[in-house]
Amino acid sequence: MATNAAFPPYEMTTDAGEFEGIDIDTAKAIAEKLGLELQIDDMDFDAALLSVQQGKADIVMAGVTVTDERKAVMDFSDSYATGIQSIIVPEGSDITSPDDLAGKKIGTQRGTTGYIYCSDDFGDDAVVAYDDGLTAVQALNNGQVDAVVIDNAPAKEFVAANPGLVILDTSYAEEDYAIGLAKGSALEDAVNAALEELKADGTLQSIVDKYITA
Numbered sequence: 001m002a003t004n005a006a007f008p009p010y011e012m013t014t015d016a017g018e019f020e021g022i023d024i025d026t027a028k029a030i031a032e033k034l035g036l037e038l039q040i041d042d043m044d045f046d047a048a049l050l051s052v053q054q055g056k057a058d059i060v061m062a063g064v065t066v067t068d069e070r071k072a073v074m075d076f077s078d079s080y081a082t083g084i085q086s087i088i089v090p091e092g093s094d095i096t097s098p099d100d101l102a103g104k105k106i107g108t109q110r111g112t113t114g115y116i117y118c119s120d121d122f123g124d125d126a127v128v129a130y131d132d133g134l135t136a137v138q139a140l141n142n143g144q145v146d147a148v149v150i151d152n153a154p155a156k157e158f159v160a161a162n163p164g165l166v167i168l169d170t171s172y173a174e175e176d177y178a179i180g181l182a183k184g185s186a187l188e189d190a191v192n193a194a195l196e197e198l199k200a201d202g203t204l205q206s207i208v209d210k211y212i213t214a
């Protein structure tokens with residue numbers, strides 16, 4: 001499994017260097033059901049997407065949004081979660097809606113839908129791509145960008161850890177997360193069958209509840 005373990009609560013790296021999060025526990029549960037050994041490789045998000053396309057990893061689980069562009073180059077399992085692209089700004093910012101991002105500097109994580117949507121809507125020059133979401137949030141704290149566009153779940157965690165930042169009460173895009181596989185992967189049906197069982201028997205919900213407190 002390829003991932004980018006800097007995307008809480010889906011995948012993160014503990015101080016002890018262990019991987020944990022919703023995707024990590026779900027992948028472990030799937031592997032267990034399939035009688036397979038799970039090996040987790042942590043890398044940049046764009047590299048994780050490429051890794052399955054190049055056959056270096058069997059699956060990518062990294063809060064990956066299903067998009068038509070990605071479907072052209074890889075397969076996806078059934079969806080197991082949803083995400084919302086959220087906008088983080090400093091308290092008191094004049095940015096109060098997605099439209100206000102026009103003419104601003106926007107921080108994103110490289111290769112993510114946040115980057116893709118913002119560069120489509122506001123131009124490549126408006127968008128700064130960082131290695132991970134936390135680096136983008138630090139750039140926002142330092143005033144290097146005016147806003148960060150990132151998935152809602154990590155947005156909540158980053159804002160909780162950074163007083164002075166807020167999440168706008170308006171969503172930029174809604175998305176489905178799924179497991180990415182190589183086109184035509186022989187593993188796809190088995191992964192879907194395992195996911196189905198984990199949804200039906202409540203395992204998936206209990207994993208989500210472990211990491212997201214409402």
Ligand code: ARG
Pocket residue numbers: 003004005006007011045062063064065066083109111112113114151
């Ligand atoms: N959902 C977004 C996308 O697919 C961002 C995912 C980033 N995931 C990560 N582990 N860094 O583009």
